[in-house]
Amino acid sequence: MPELPEVETVVRSLEQHLAGLAVTAVDLFMPEVIRSPKPEQFTEQITGKQFQKKLGRRGKYLLMHLSEGLALVVHLRMTGRLIYCDPELPLEKHTHVIFHLDNGKQLRFADVRRFGRLQLVPAIEVSGLAGIKDMGPEPLDPEFSREFLKKELRRRRTRIKSLLLDQCFVAGLGNIYADEALYRAKIHPERLAPDLTTREAAGLHKAIVEVIAGGIEHRGTSFRDYVDGEGRTGSFQHHLKVYNREGLPCSRCGRPIERIKLAGRSSYYCPACQKPK
DNA sequence: CCCGGCGCCTGAGGGC
DNA sequence: TGCCCTCAGGCGCCGG
Numbered sequence: 001m002p003e004l005p006e007v008e009t010v011v012r013s014l015e016q017h018l019a020g021l022a023v024t025a026v027d028l029f030m031p032e033v034i035r036s037p038k039p040e041q042f043t044e045q046i047t048g049k050q051f052q053k054k055l056g057r058r059g060k061y062l063l064m065h066l067s068e069g070l071a072l073v074v075h076l077r078m079t080g081r082l083i084y085c086d087p088e089l090p091l092e093k094h095t096h097v098i099f100h101l102d103n104g105k106q107l108r109f110a111d112v113r114r115f116g117r118l119q120l121v122p123a124i125e126v127s128g129l130a131g132i133k134d135m136g137p138e139p140l141d142p143e144f145s146r147e148f149l150k151k152e153l154r155r156r157r158t159r160i161k162s163l164l165l166d167q168c169f170v171a172g173l174g175n176i177y178a179d180e181a182l183y184r185a186k187i188h189p190e191r192l193a194p195d196l197t198t199r200e201a202a203g204l205h206k207a208i209v210e211v212i213a214g215g216i217e218h219r220g221t222s223f224r225d226y227v228d229g230e231g232r233t234g235s236f237q238h239h240l241k242v243y244n245r246e247g248l249p250c251s252r253c254g255r256p257i258e259r260i261k262l263a264g265r266s267s268y269y270c271p272a273c274q275k276p277k
Numbered sequence: 278c279c280c281g282g283c284g285c286c287t288g289a290g291g292g293c
Numbered sequence: 294t295g296c297c298c299t300c301a302g303g304c305g306c307c308g309g
Contacts, residue, residue, distance in 0.1 A: 003303095060303080077303050079287080094287085113286040115303070131304080158280065167304085175302060224289095224301075264282065265302060 002076040003060060004139065004172025005215025005236065006226050010082055011055045011062055013229035014107075017084045018051040018064070022102040030096035033111065035119040042120050046072065046099070059135050059171030063126060071123040074109070075131070079225045080116030083108045112225070136170045139212045144170060149208075150201040153193045160196065161189035162263045164208075172212065176221055176243045179268050181207040183242045188274040189260070189267040195277070214239060242268040 002010070023046050031039035049066040056063035062082070064072040074082060081092075087106050097109040097118065109118060119129070126132060136152075137143040149170075156163050163169050164178040173181070182189050184207035187200055196204065220226055220234030223244065227233055241251055246259040250270040258271050 075303085078301075111286095112288070113301090115286065156279090162281085165303085263280095266300085 002078075002080065002220075002226055003174035003177050003215070004057075004212055005177070005218075006220035006228075006234065007057050007060050007062055007076065007172070008216050009220045009228045009234060010076070011057045011229075013232070014064075014082060014084055015053075015055045017105070017229070018055065018101075018107065019053045020050060021105075022050040022067075023047055023099050024102050025100040027098040027100075028096075029098075030114065033096045033109065033114060033116060033118055035117040037120060042118075045070065046120055058126075058132055059138070059167055060174070061132060065123055069123050071121055071126050073119040073121060073126060073129065073132075075117050076111070077113070077115035077117070079113045080109065080111040081225070081227060082229055083110065083227075083231055084229050085231070131167075134168050136166075136168050138171050139173070139208050144205075144209075146202050146205045149205045150198060153196050153201055156193045158193055159189065159262065160187060160191045160193050160204075161267055163193045165263070165265075170208065173208070175265050175267075176223065176240070177208075177211050177215060179243045180211045180241060183207075183269060183274065184211060186273050188276045189262055189269055190276060242270065244268065 026043040026046060028039055028043055034042045049068060049070055052065040056065065060075060062074040064074065066072060084105060084107050092110045094112045095108050095110040099107040101107060121129065137148065152169055161178060161182065164173050164181065181204065185200065185204040187204060215221060215236045218234055218236035218239060219228060221236040222233035223237050242257050245257045245268060247256050250257055250273060253270065253272045255270055255272040257268055260267050
């Protein structure tokens with residue numbers, strides 16, 4: 001569930017605590033969650049390294065810069081959590097990695113479904129990593145402009161919802177924010193991308209920027225599993241207009257929100273405000 | 278090349 | 294009460 005706003009919130013909440021701390025030891029309970037290097041090397045290489053002042057993010061990836069030019073790259077996928085805490089805090093079930101820190105605290109990685117991955121790489125290689133290399137622009141960067149969006153829509157022969165979920169198109173959108181953006185732009189999720197008008201593209205651009213900025217402002221959507229780096233929930237779930245609201249009245253017209261399956265996922269939309277055309 | 282669909286995982290929730 | 298099925302969805306991978 002962590003999409004861009006949730007990952008950004010984790011970054012901001014961890015940054016203040018981790019800056020300057022060194023890793024003194026690592027407990028690796030589930031080596032499978034380490035994507036690279038080999039588990040023993042991962043543990044050996046990260047031990048003694050210090051977290052830099054700033055943590056970064058690219059799309060849904062957390063970029064944790066360390067001393068000696070290393071970077072810990074983390075993808076939380078669906079249920080992953082990174083929590084900074086006291087060692088006394090009871091171990092949450094499915095805790096797979098514990099980083100012991102030189103102030104006596106811990107950074108823990110837990111993940112019920114074990115989809116999340118950690119990777120330790122030279123920082124200069126981050127931009128070339130699979131999953132990051134071909135990633136589209138950050139939705140809040142100037143590079144993600146109306147013109148860019150319109151041009152991409154014309155180029156891609158797919159349904160608009162699928163395109164919004166494609167990280168090569170724009171970084172960081174997942175199922176929740178994609179549905180919310182389409183609702184705000186009044187565009188049916190099954191519309192073909194090249195069929196959107198210039199006006200609709202402009203509206204969609206605005207909706208994407210607003211919904212992502214709103215998500216960050218409210219510290220993410222805690223719909224199911226998500227909490228930030230201090231274990232706190234976000235509040236954007238209270239501002240969702242369509243996601244997980246099947247049968248509930250549309251806030252614009254009162255018609256019940258509907259749910260369809262699209263590319264294997266649920267898509268929520270208002271049948272009156274978002275016409276198929 | 279580009280798109281759609283499946284598998285990976287566990288737990289929650291619904292039907293019977 | 295318990296069992297089984299479906300669903301949750303990000304992304305790598307494969308096939309058409």
